[in-house]
Amino acid sequence: MGLYGPDQARQSGAAGTKRLNQTDTSKRMMWVAHVVAIRDRQDREAFAELFAHFAPRVKSFLMKSGTSPDMAEECAQDVMVTLWRKAAMFDPAKASVSTWIFTIARNRRIDILRKQRRPEPEDLPWGPEAEPDQADALALQQETSKLGAALAELPEKQRTLIEKAYFGDLSHSEIAEQTGLPLGTIKSRIRLALERLRHVMK
Amino acid sequence: MTKIKHHLTDALLMGYAAGTLPEAFNLVVATHISMCDDCRAALAEFDAVGGEVMMATDAADLAEDSLAATLDKIANAPAAPKVRPRESGVFPTPLQDYVNGDLSAVKWRKIGGGVSQAVLPTSKDATVRLLHIPAGTAVPDHGHRGTELTLVLQGAFVDETDRFGAGDVEVANEDLNHTPVAEPGMDCICLAATDAPLRFNGLMPRIVQRFVGI
Ligand SMILES: [Zn+2]
Numbered sequence: 001m002g003l004y005g006p007d008q009a010r011q012s013g014a015a016g017t018k019r020l021n022q023t024d025t026s027k028r029m030m031w032v033a034h035v036v037a038i039r040d041r042q043d044r045e046a047f048a049e050l051f052a053h054f055a056p057r058v059k060s061f062l063m064k065s066g067t068s069p070d071m072a073e074e075c076a077q078d079v080m081v082t083l084w085r086k087a088a089m090f091d092p093a094k095a096s097v098s099t100w101i102f103t104i105a106r107n108r109r110i111d112i113l114r115k116q117r118r119p120e121p122e123d124l125p126w127g128p129e130a131e132p133d134q135a136d137a138l139a140l141q142q143e144t145s146k147l148g149a150a151l152a153e154l155p156e157k158q159r160t161l162i163e164k165a166y167f168g169d170l171s172h173s174e175i176a177e178q179t180g181l182p183l184g185t186i187k188s189r190i191r192l193a194l195e196r197l198r199h200v201m202k
Numbered sequence: 203m204t205k206i207k208h209h210l211t212d213a214l215l216m217g218y219a220a221g222t223l224p225e226a227f228n229l230v231v232a233t234h235i236s237m238c239d240d241c242r243a244a245l246a247e248f249d250a251v252g253g254e255v256m257m258a259t260d261a262a263d264l265a266e267d268s269l270a271a272t273l274d275k276i277a278n279a280p281a282a283p284k285v286r287p288r289e290s291g292v293f294p295t296p297l298q299d300y301v302n303g304d305l306s307a308v309k310w311r312k313i314g315g316g317v318s319q320a321v322l323p324t325s326k327d328a329t330v331r332l333l334h335i336p337a338g339t340a341v342p343d344h345g346h347r348g349t350e351l352t353l354v355l356q357g358a359f360v361d362e363t364d365r366f367g368a369g370d371v372e373v374a375n376e377d378l379n380h381t382p383v384a385e386p387g388m389d390c391i392c393l394a395a396t397d398a399p400l401r402f403n404g405l406m407p408r409i410v411q412r413f414v415g416i
Contacts, residue, residue, distance in 0.1 A: 044273070051269050056261035063262060073265050077272040084276050094246065099253035106221040106252065116225045116325045119296040121245075122236035122288065147247075148254040166220045166255045194212060197251065 021145045028141040031097035032090075039087035047084060050097070055080055058105045065109055065168035075112060079105045093136035096144035109168070150197050158193035208370040210234055210241050214351075219248035224328035226395040229300060230351045230371065233393055236294030237369040292356050297393065300324075301332075305356075305391065308332055317341055328397040335359065335384040335392070342381075348398030350374045352382070357390035359383060 034050050037043035055076045062072035082104050090100055107118050151159065210218075210231060217223040218231040235242050265271070288295050291304030300322045301307050310318035310332075318334040328348075335341055337357065351373055358367040361380040366372050374380065384390035 047273075048269060051272065055268060055272075056264055057256055057259055059264060060259040060262035061256040064259060069262075072262070073268065076264070077268060077275060080272050081275045081279060085279060096250065096253060098257045099246075099250045102253035102256045103249055105256065106219075110221045114225075114325065116228075118221075119225075119229045119232040119299065121232045121242060122295040124242075144250050144253070147250055148257065151251065151254045152258065162251065163255050163258075165216060165222070166252050168220070168222065191212065194216075198247075 021142065021149060024145040024148065025138070025142045028096050028098075028145060029138065032092040032137065032141065035083070035087050035090050035092075035097060038084055039090070047080075050083065051080055054083075054098075054101050058101060061102075061105055061167070062109060065113070067109065067113065071112065075105070075108050079108055082108075093133060093140055096141055098148075099144065147197065154193055154196060158196070162193050206238050206240070206367075206369040208364070208366060208372060209238065210244075210371060211373055212244075214373070215241065215244050215248050216251075219245060219252050224395075224397060225324040226322075226328035226330035227349075227351060227397070229296060229322070229324065229330050230353050230393055230395045232296040233294050233355075234353050234369070234371050236296060292391065297355075308334075310334055315339065315342060328395055330393065330395040333390075333392040333394055335382070335390040337384050337389050338386045340381055340383045348376070348396060350394065350396045352392050352394045355391045355393060357388040358385040359390050359392070360385060 031050060031053075034043070034046035037046040038050075058079050059069075059072045059076040062075050063069060067075065079101065083101060086104075090097070095103075110116050110118050151162070154162070214223070214227070214231055218228060223231065235245055289298060289304050291298070291306075293301060293304050298304060301320075308320045310320055313319050316336045316339045320332045322330050322332065324330055332355075333341070333352075335357075341359075351371060352366070353371045354366050354368050356368060358365060358370075359382040360366070361372075361382040363372070363378070363380065365385075366382075
């Protein structure tokens with residue numbers, strides 16, 4: 001709390017942010033419904049809508065991570081194929097569709113660029129009810145909306161560093177070379193950004 | 203299971219989420235998360251940050267036939283490969299995948315002082331090994347050039363900093379010179395990853411080191 005007491009400027013923007021969150025959350029719930037439609041009835045229209053929204057961003061993400069445009073196109077298609085095939089594995093109480101697609105794209109990048117296996121944590125054992133609770137799903141989608149808004153509101157320098165860390169094979173020391181910032185500053189900036197994100201999420 | 207006290211750092215969780223860690227570190231992270239609900243929840247947050255970073259990029263232009271090509275791939279995709287069922291035992295599934303089984307499948311090699319190791323196959327930018335330290339035995343005093351992650355799978359060890367039990371992970375860097383000692387009563391099994399060779403203090407272990415490739 002102490003570090004980021006709510007200042008006036010931030011409070012005046014809060015109402016606008018809240019409205020934004022509501023539409024963003026309903027958009028996320030629609031994406032969830034699309035994945036369910038693909039899972040339950042191989043719904044091509046639902047898939048086409050998800051494709052139109054996500055595939056260009058997956059491609060962009062891969063290109064920013066150092067993949068050639070042709071390779072990025074190929075991989076973005078593969079990521080969407082995986083979405084179709086693994087639709088039954090998606091759990092909206094654990095992840096937003098954007099988060100899930102990101103993890104698929106990241107793994108594909110490791111596979112293609114680094115030719116490495118990706119060890120994944122053991123799946124949690126399934127509970128008695130196969131269908132996740134709607135309230136849990138809604139809460140998770142709302143939280144992710146907040147996170148997205150918080151990321152957009154980060155000071156430019158902090159956001160840039162977070163983006164670089166995720167775009168790819170850039171370690172903290174490589175980021176230091178590119179930005180000319182000393183390593184300690186980068187680590188503390190990233191830590192600061194993460195604290196700020198956490199604070200907003202509370 | 204006893205409560206886990208020593209967790210992964212934010213830097214490791216973020217690196218794992220971003221996909222920028224060496225494979226050897228990924229294995230330790232994935233194995234710890236399999237045992238630790240706290241870090242599993244933290245990882246979900248770092249994954250979510252990655253998702254929002256991806257969504258905030260400017261949309262790239264797709265190839266003209268992109269959707270059609272993708273639907274084509276879907277129609278012709280082979281069936282998904284079967285997931286390896288978990289064997290009951292000491293190791294979580296990510297580790298079982300690298301060992302091709304549980305504890306009994308490990309091919310140990312003695313490295314002196316009663317300690318055995320088994321190096322697991324990963325990419326060359328870092329190495330990961332299983333360590334078997336008999337109860338009451340010390341691992342030779344060593345320093346680190348890079349980062350070393352040590353995850354306890356069974357038993358416990360104590361070093362100059364603290365006690366590490368099953369599920370605990372010690373994140374050590376160049377500053378730490380330590381002598382881990384397995385607690386009496388039960389042999390200690392650890393999964394340890396380094397991004398640089400260990401540096402043993404004292405002549406004998408250094409010669410051993412040259413032969414066993416630590
Ligand atoms: Zn943990």
